Amino acid sequence: xxSDKSTNVVWHQHQIAKADRVRQKGxxxxxxxxxxxxxxxxxxxxANAVEQLLFAKGYHSYLLDGDNVRHGLNKDLSFAxxxxxxxxxxxxxxxxxxxxxxxxxxxxxxxxxxxxxxxxRTLHSEQEFIEVFVDTPLAVCEQRDPKGLYKxxxxxxxxxxxxxxxxxxxxxxxxxxxxxxxxxxxxxxxQVVAYLAGNGYL
Amino acid sequence: xxSDKSTNVVWHQHQIAKADRVRQKGxxxxxxxxxxxxxxxxxxxxANAVEQLLFAKGYHSYLLDGDNVRHGLNKDLSFAxxxxxxxxxxxxxxxxxxxxxxxxxxxxxxxxxxxxxxxxRTLHSEQEFIEVFVDTPLAVCEQRDPKGLYKxxxxxxxxxxxxxxxxxxxxxxxxxxxxxxxxxxxxxxxQVVAYLAGNGYL
Numbered sequence: 001x002x003s004d005k006s007t008n009v010v011w012h013q014h015q016i017a018k019a020d021r022v023r024q025k026g027x028x029x030x031x032x033x034x035x036x037x038x039x040x041x042x043x044x045x046x047a048n049a050v051e052q053l054l055f056a057k058g059y060h061s062y063l064l065d066g067d068n069v070r071h072g073l074n075k076d077l078s079f080a081x082x083x084x085x086x087x088x089x090x091x092x093x094x095x096x097x098x099x100x101x102x103x104x105x106x107x108x109x110x111x112x113x114x115x116x117x118x119x120x121r122t123l124h125s126e127q128e129f130i131e132v133f134v135d136t137p138l139a140v141c142e143q144r145d146p147k148g149l150y151k152x153x154x155x156x157x158x159x160x161x162x163x164x165x166x167x168x169x170x171x172x173x174x175x176x177x178x179x180x181x182x183x184x185x186x187x188x189x190x191q192v193v194a195y196l197a198g199n200g201y202l
Numbered sequence: 203x204x205s206d207k208s209t210n211v212v213w214h215q216h217q218i219a220k221a222d223r224v225r226q227k228g229x230x231x232x233x234x235x236x237x238x239x240x241x242x243x244x245x246x247x248x249a250n251a252v253e254q255l256l257f258a259k260g261y262h263s264y265l266l267d268g269d270n271v272r273h274g275l276n277k278d279l280s281f282a283x284x285x286x287x288x289x290x291x292x293x294x295x296x297x298x299x300x301x302x303x304x305x306x307x308x309x310x311x312x313x314x315x316x317x318x319x320x321x322x323r324t325l326h327s328e329q330e331f332i333e334v335f336v337d338t339p340l341a342v343c344e345q346r347d348p349k350g351l352y353k354x355x356x357x358x359x360x361x362x363x364x365x366x367x368x369x370x371x372x373x374x375x376x377x378x379x380x381x382x383x384x385x386x387x388x389x390x391x392x393q394v395v396a397y398l399a400g401n402g403y404l
Contacts, residue, residue: 015250015253016253016254016257020257021262021264024257024260024262025262048217051217051218052218055218055222055226058226060223060226060227060262062223062299062302062303064299068299068302069299072295072298072299072325073292073295073296073299076288086278090275090292093274093275094275094296094299096274097264097266097270097271097274097275097296098300098303100264100270101264101300101305103303123274
């Protein structure tokens with residue numbers, strides 16, 4: 001039997017590289033579509049619509065959102081400042097793993113702070129991080145209030161609510177900007193997919 | 203324009219389910235292959251070999267190991283007891299996300315404690331967690347010592363080293379057991395793939 005050391009060398013030379021996985025998945029270039037915007041702005045809704053379009057075309061994607069992250073990987077985190085930073089950091093690191101696996105990964109979190117999003121951007125190579133600013137005006141989000149959270153925040157029942165008593169720092173140079181107050185969900189999703197197609201991701 | 207609420211309902215009805223992703227990826231049933239064993243037992247080497255076999259057959263997999271987890275997602279964790287538990291918990295949660303994405307995910311960590319592995323098992327549905335015990339004897343691992351860690355542990359330069367001054371609790375009922383002291387890496391990898399094929403995963 002060969003020694004473990006030499007066996008290691010042999011096998012590690014043949015490790016499957018990101019490029020191999022990418023080719024397998026039919027994607028030209030894996031990346032993270034990082035949706036950011038106020039609560040109720042339409043992040044998850046648009047991200048889901050984008051996924052449906054990608055899936056229909058045979059591309060491999062995955063959506064990270066509150067449903068599959070907050071109650072699992074990040075269930076130990078509170079909404080205190082330090083934990084919010086850690087929340088975004090971990091999502092950034094997991095999105096990097098999915099990109100390494102060759103997928104298009106979509107994330108849908110408010111991620112209100114410029115510094116946290118900048119940190120996630122540094123985790124990825126330049127063309128692997130695509131910031132999607134869902135720039136629906138606060139007034140529209142608050143009028144929709146799909147989960148009744150703005151009402152509770154205005155009543156003081158929820159503290160540090162983004163847009164009410166906690167800041168939302170808009171992206172300075174997002175790769176994509178959409179606004180669900182002036183375009184339908186389907187139109188916003190088509191805009192995102194058009195960006196991917198036009199920039200060599202698909 | 204439809205209200206955000208009704209739009210949400212429409213789109214969420216069409217969310218891509220795990221079953222859809224699985225069909226797309228050619229896998230019958232996604233799962234985590236959880237490799238556990240001593241340092242130097244051959245976990246990463248076998249896991250890499252399994253990936254190559256799966257890739258050659260067109261299946262979509264991903265390997266989580268120290269290289270892509272310790273310096274990223276879990277870089278805030280030390281080797282203290284509580285952090286070791288958290289290390290395994292996070293890897294378990296991330297493996298669950300990859301299974302949800304429809305992939306076969308392989309993990310290669312010593313994961314010495316029965317309780318931690320049991321926790322990860324509970325995160326997954328029954329047939330989605332496959333424990334692979336790399337049961338290479340300590341004496342063989344120590345004789346190989348590919349990274350010189352056993353030598354340092356014996357010299358007291360590394361504390362709490364599994365197998366030397368920290369316990370390794372072997373799996374009681376692993377789905378698969380391999381031993382690189384009696385079989386080649388290629389044979390061990392074939393054994394794992396045969397298990398997947400024989401149990402409806404491929």
